[in-house]
Amino acid sequence: MRRIYLKHERVARVLAREIKSGVVRRGAQLPGEVELAKRFAVSRNTVRAALAVLAEENLITTHTGKGSFVLFDGLPLDGRLGWTHALSEQGVETRMRTVRIEREDDPELADRLGLESSELVVIERVRQLTDGTAISLERSRVPALDSLRDLPERGLDNGSISVTLNRAGLYLDHCEQRLRGRPLTPVEAGHLERPDDTWFLHTTRTSWTADDRFAEHADELLDPTHYELSLSYRS
Numbered sequence: 591m592r593r594i595y596l597k598h599e600r601v602a603r604v605l606a607r608e609i610k611s612g613v614v615r616r617g618a619q620l621p622g623e624v625e626l627a628k629r630f631a632v633s634r635n636t637v638r639a640a641l642a643v644l645a646e647e648n649l650i651t652t653h654t655g656k657g658s659f660v661l662f663d664g665l666p667l668d669g670r671l672g673w674t675h676a677l678s679e680q681g682v683e684t685r686m687r688t689v690r691i692e693r694e695d696d697p698e699l700a701d702r703l704g705l706e707s708s709e710l711v712v713i714e715r716v717r718q719l720t721d722g723t724a725i726s727l728e729r730s731r732v733p734a735l736d737s738l739r740d741l742p743e744r745g746l747d748n749g750s751i752s753v754t755l756n757r758a759g760l761y762l763d764h765c766e767q768r769l770r771g772r773p774l775t776p777v778e779a780g781h782l783e784r785p786d787d788t789w790f791l792h793t794t795r796t797s798w799t800a801d802d803r804f805a806e807h808a809d810e811l812l813d814p815t816h817y818e819l820s821l822s823y824r825s
Contacts, residue, residue, distance in 0.1 A: 729810070763797075
């Protein structure tokens, strides 16, 4: 039976052919979302979904624009496709150790974010360098949709939260992020193999789709010997 492709998959297939055939030369910048949306007569959200597919296939990379972004050892990271992808783009290889993936009822967070349901899936992982040094403790809470409720049993798609969310139809579009410093709790210090009360950067980031659906609330502890926050602005 012939497969029927979704809109964003059809757009991705066309762009992938152009990239692989050399119509779009290596290193060239793709047209913007508005231009691609007009070309293919689709919404910008569909274009974003298509670009996410190309990024998963390592056919394109994205770069952070002006605003606030995270640096790792002085190198800018674009976290929109996930830290693993962003670090890999800068030549930093890491691995993840899963602490837990489970469903959890969090009425306080649901009330604060204005969510209809307080049932969430919590994904908690430790990021390590190849020498085993732990550099971050990352907790993500995602909606317990039908397509995500079984994550505790089946795990993440390709080991990636970004890929898992995309396959569930959740494409990150905009977010609110906060950062402060604080000491590690004894439990956190144990996961990170650091002394109690070691100071880490603490970031919280809530992400939404283009049509304002909740996608992820990330709570991350980052080693300040590697990570820093950069701010830029124009008057």
